[in-house]
Amino acid sequence: MSHSPLELRHLRTLHALRDSGSLSRAAQLLNLTQSALSHQMKGLEDHYGGALFERKSSPLAFTAAGQRLLELADALLPLVAHAERDVARRVQGAAGSLRIAVECHTCFDWLMPAMDALRAAWPEVELDIVSGFHADPVGLLHQDRADLAIVSEATEGENGVSFEPLFAFEIVAVLPLGHALLARPWLAAADFAGHTLITYPVPDDMLDLVRRVLRPAGIAPARRTTELTVAMLQLVASGRGLAALPLWAVKSYLDRGYVASQRIGEQGLTGELFAAVPDRLAGRPYVAEFLRLMRETSLLQLSGVRRIV
Amino acid sequence: MSHSPLELRHLRTLHALRDSGSLSRAAQLLNLTQSALSHQMKGLEDHYGGALFERKSSPLAFTAAGQRLLELADALLPLVAHAERDVARRVQGAAGSLRIAVECHTCFDWLMPAMDALRAAWPEVELDIVSGFHADPVGLLHQDRADLAIVSEATEGENGVSFEPLFAFEIVAVLPLGHALLARPWLAAADFAGHTLITYPVPDDMLDLVRRVLRPAGIAPARRTTELTVAMLQLVASGRGLAALPLWAVKSYLDRGYVASQRIGEQGLTGELFAAVPDRLAGRPYVAEFLRLMRETSLLQLSGVRRIV
DNA sequence: GGATTTGCATGAACCAAATTCATGAATGGC
DNA sequence: GCCATTCATGAATTTGGTTCATGCAAATCC
Numbered sequence: 001m002s003h004s005p006l007e008l009r010h011l012r013t014l015h016a017l018r019d020s021g022s023l024s025r026a027a028q029l030l031n032l033t034q035s036a037l038s039h040q041m042k043g044l045e046d047h048y049g050g051a052l053f054e055r056k057s058s059p060l061a062f063t064a065a066g067q068r069l070l071e072l073a074d075a076l077l078p079l080v081a082h083a084e085r086d087v088a089r090r091v092q093g094a095a096g097s098l099r100i101a102v103e104c105h106t107c108f109d110w111l112m113p114a115m116d117a118l119r120a121a122w123p124e125v126e127l128d129i130v131s132g133f134h135a136d137p138v139g140l141l142h143q144d145r146a147d148l149a150i151v152s153e154a155t156e157g158e159n160g161v162s163f164e165p166l167f168a169f170e171i172v173a174v175l176p177l178g179h180a181l182l183a184r185p186w187l188a189a190a191d192f193a194g195h196t197l198i199t200y201p202v203p204d205d206m207l208d209l210v211r212r213v214l215r216p217a218g219i220a221p222a223r224r225t226t227e228l229t230v231a232m233l234q235l236v237a238s239g240r241g242l243a244a245l246p247l248w249a250v251k252s253y254l255d256r257g258y259v260a261s262q263r264i265g266e267q268g269l270t271g272e273l274f275a276a277v278p279d280r281l282a283g284r285p286y287v288a289e290f291l292r293l294m295r296e297t298s299l300l301q302l303s304g305v306r307r308i309v
Numbered sequence: 310m311s312h313s314p315l316e317l318r319h320l321r322t323l324h325a326l327r328d329s330g331s332l333s334r335a336a337q338l339l340n341l342t343q344s345a346l347s348h349q350m351k352g353l354e355d356h357y358g359g360a361l362f363e364r365k366s367s368p369l370a371f372t373a374a375g376q377r378l379l380e381l382a383d384a385l386l387p388l389v390a391h392a393e394r395d396v397a398r399r400v401q402g403a404a405g406s407l408r409i410a411v412e413c414h415t416c417f418d419w420l421m422p423a424m425d426a427l428r429a430a431w432p433e434v435e436l437d438i439v440s441g442f443h444a445d446p447v448g449l450l451h452q453d454r455a456d457l458a459i460v461s462e463a464t465e466g467e468n469g470v471s472f473e474p475l476f477a478f479e480i481v482a483v484l485p486l487g488h489a490l491l492a493r494p495w496l497a498a499a500d501f502a503g504h505t506l507i508t509y510p511v512p513d514d515m516l517d518l519v520r521r522v523l524r525p526a527g528i529a530p531a532r533r534t535t536e537l538t539v540a541m542l543q544l545v546a547s548g549r550g551l552a553a554l555p556l557w558a559v560k561s562y563l564d565r566g567y568v569a570s571q572r573i574g575e576q577g578l579t580g581e582l583f584a585a586v587p588d589r590l591a592g593r594p595y596v597a598e599f600l601r602l603m604r605e606t607s608l609l610q611l612s613g614v615r616r617i618v
Numbered sequence: 619g620g621a622t623t624t625g626c627a628t629g630a631a632c633c634a635a636a637t638t639c640a641t642g643a644a645t646g647g648c
Numbered sequence: 649g650c651c652a653t654t655c656a657t658g659a660a661t662t663t664g665g666t667t668c669a670t671g672c673a674a675a676t677c678c
Contacts, residue, residue: 006317007316008316048397049400050401065396068396068399069392072389075388079384083378083381087377090374
């Protein structure tokens with residue numbers, strides 16, 4: 001097998017492994033496959049000639065050797081993060097700035113914690129949200145009016161912009177309790193006909209339900225818009241219409257029995273989010289760190305969120 | 310270019326870079342090519358978007374950013390070394406042992422310092438030299454009577470043993486001052502005919518001069534053997550014959566004008582040393598560390614020693 | 619008690635990164 | 649000027665890390 005010496009990569013994996021308690025979840029944190037981590041850890045284990053953790057328990061338990069390496073990770077990774085900050089400061093003189101363009105209303109739920117975490121780690125990076133919603137967030141990157149855009153589709157081949165996968169999640173239909181459609185195993189496009197669809201006030205292109213389900217089926221239900229998620233749910237609960245929202249955004253309302261949810265399509269409707277980054281910024285340490293933080297906070301804090309495959 | 314994040318490999322390179330003062334010497338310390346290090350550092354530099362050191366000066370000077378990374382290396386590498394020791398101890402329970410078989414008399418000059426350094430870093434590893442000289446040191450590995458053998462030829466394809474290159478050096482002919490052969494630009498095999506050859510008391514196979522120069526030419530000069538290098542040089546100085554020794558082993562005597570030296574063959578005769586390691590031990594941290602130490606002490610302390618290409 | 623789901627391992631295929639190879643340009647000594 | 653040394657560079661190559669496609673084992677569900 002591989003006889004590679006210890007690298008920081010291994011320590012980052014061990015760290016994620018403890019945070020998440022399982023190989024597959026750790027893989028999502030690191031934006032790798034479970035297989036990759038299995039191989040990687042096996043490589044490290046037969047580099048040292050012994051096991052680093054027990055896989056038979058959940059959350060998995062580290063051996064003495066594994067714990068020692070975790071100690072090392074705990075000691076090293078903060079030093080590395082700190083040094084990278086210092087290096088960046090010395091190389092580029094002044095602080096960098098990171099203007100973020102967001103097209104998705106619900107994103108603030110996880111974006112704010114991620115931004116807070118970045119502020120803590122990189123105080124000198126000036127963080128901003130480009131105010132207002134824009135039809136073409138990627139365009140803002142080209143005009144140098146933003147440095148990073150959160151988008152729901154990776155339009156590959158864009159000239160100077162690359163798309164970094166953030167996470168995937170299920171979009172569910174939200175219905176009032178006891179609604180007739182809840183009897184179905186799942187909802188087809190046709191089931192939305194005749195109901196009012198409650199959405200955020202954004203172009204159709206930005207609504208996954210419209211773009212990927214209703215429009216292909218030629219269905220255009222009545223619409224009603226509002227800015228706030230709570231307001232949407234209130235309208236649904238009072239029987240004024242249906243909504244389609246990320247599962248994690250409505251999870252707490254579902255648990256409290258305020259509204260009900262239903263799968264869209266036989267396999268469910270999966271939404272995805274990407275960060276669009278101009279090449280001039282790609283790989284900048286604080287940008288890489290922010291990508292990591294966005295993945296981490298969303299995967300750890302939102303329910304039913306998974307890695308984009 | 311490559312946008313790989315910082316890894317320990319980079320820190321090890323920076324460390325070697327400071328120790329040696331130049332890319333090419335650092336490459337030898339790490340057993341890599343100069344080109345590899347040039348690419349590696351370029352990669353790191355455009356990861357951070359700025360230079361890490363000035364290449365125009367000797368020894369090369371680090372920029373502020375480079376110095377900060379060196380600080381990081383200084384903080385991290387000892388922690389890593391220490392942790393690896395602990396892990397090895399926890400994994401294999403008791404201490405490891407390292408029994409070294411040596412076929413070359415002069416090797417003790419650099420082997421002892423390397424062993425001392427390993428003892429300092431891995432106190433619990435039991436270090437031994439397998440006493441006496443053996444016709445087939447690699448055989449000792451198979452019989453599990455030794456864990457590592459220093460040999461002058463890498464006989465690839467050996468079943469369970471791999472050969473790690475240590476270093477290369479020039480073997481020169483040693484002659485009394487004012488000897489007639491010193492007038493030649495270099496010595497051919499025929500020039501040894503009619504002279505007594507003074508060697509260590511070992512089989513012909515282990516003498517590079519015999520194996521690679523004299524025997525192919527069908528020349529078998531008279532022989533006289535002795536155990537000690539000084540004794541050999543004394544015999545040479547007093548006109549009893551010629552010897553062939555590593556340049557670094559006789560360098561101090563040459564500098565003091567005690568004997569003279571002459572190149573063997575038009576291109577000189579290059580000797581090489583390898584460490585033969587059984588697969589069961591390959592990659593063990595303390596073995597890897599010992600390989601590193603042997604390369605380091607020899608390259609830094611012996612003159613005219615270079616990496617095996 | 620099947621049946622389904624979840625988590626990990628494994629080997630092959632694939633792909634990217636790291637290294638080497640071959641070479642050229644620049645520098646410093648003699 | 650010429651030789652030796654050092655580093656950079658681009659292409660070829662090797663290495664090894666990741667993914668893909670599976671299988672298996674253990675837990676969870678009707």
